[in-house]
Amino acid sequence: MANQKLLEVFLDTKRILCSNDYYIHIPKKIIHVTNSENMIPHLMGMQYIGKPDMFTGDRGAYMIKKGRLKYDSLEKLIRKYYRGADKQASMLAMVNGKIDNLHRIEDMLSTYSVLYLYDVAANPDSELKTDYLLVNHLEEMVLQLGVVKAEHKKLQVYHCNSFMVAYKKNEDYDLHYRNLTQHYEISKIVREDKITKRSEVIYQSMEAEKRELMGIEKMLVSASVPVNEKLIKAIFRLNQKFGEYHTLDMLSDSEQIIKKCRNKRDEALVKDFISLWRERTDGI
Incomplete structure (x- = not known):
């Protein structure tokens, strides 16, 4: 009406x-x-x-x-x-x-x-x-x-x-x-x-995205984590979804990352990352 x-x-x-x-x-x-x-x-x-x-x-x-x-x-x-x-x-x-x-x-x-x-x-x-x-x-x-x-x-x-x-x-x-x-x-x-204090990146410029991807790669290399494009993009997607930059300590804490999930899409994103992370860091 x-x-x-x-x-x-x-x-x-x-x-x-x-x-x-x-x-x-x-x-x-x-x-x-x-x-x-x-x-x-x-x-x-x-x-x-x-x-x-x-x-x-x-x-x-x-x-x-x-x-x-x-x-x-x-x-x-x-x-x-x-x-x-x-x-x-x-x-x-x-x-x-x-x-x-x-x-x-x-x-x-x-x-x-x-x-x-x-x-x-x-x-x-x-x-x-x-x-x-x-x-x-x-x-x-x-x-x-x-x-x-x-x-x-x-x-x-x-x-x-x-x-x-x-x-x-x-x-x-x-x-x-x-x-x-x-x-x-x-x-x-x-x-x-405002209520849950959960964050999400809803916009990022191409230049900022490039810098973040490069930063993720450098972080992994410094920790001797075998790097591939799939893992870098999985970490980038985590950063976007939860609105914060994930350090090595945060990436290693699967339980805390899972707690951030709000729905099944979040859970699928996190599970894919955890699988990749464990595959690349096994034995390190």
Whole structure:
């Protein structure tokens, strides 16, 4: 039902952003991103349909969850707070675009494309109200996720405060980042479940992958473990699945690795590794 659309988008975004923490690895720094459901109405564009803070933050989240703010009421609210048919139409199109595209935030964080992080704070002339802009170039569009440092936090943590989709057929698709001078290629993104604290690598650049494979090989050679490509890739897959680099001591502790398994796929991955490991280390 159309009237349930706001709630459905809210809950889907909550599943993606609020159940997990994300760790974005760039050279010499890791950006820790954590979110609460109170940030979702802003990502949905609810700040544009009424008075300031009327439908954002904890109030906006409550109204969406309780059905007091529904999809069918957006046009009426925009007509109330904006004058002129053209202005009303453009605002409604913008809000609908944010709502319709918010599901792409999952593609933003887990992708085969090359990801870049632009340092907005290093460019004081920028009009973007965010500290970093995560940019993902797809074939026909560019996904852009803004993250800002959380206020009143002793730890260096960030949260998402904007999500934009720009289509490459438009001349100004790169408007928000074309003049940002400082940017980094993201090497890795690790997703960590907030409750279980289990981690998984959901993105890794090709260069970072090459470096990790070489590091695994050097580690095995230094311990006189007979090396082959199959074993190296099996260890790499363990690192990806469980979101951490496995040292020789960790690889040798089969019992602890098995305890990390969450499902049958994990168990199959671990069993394949253990079989290879025992075969290559027998007698060492």
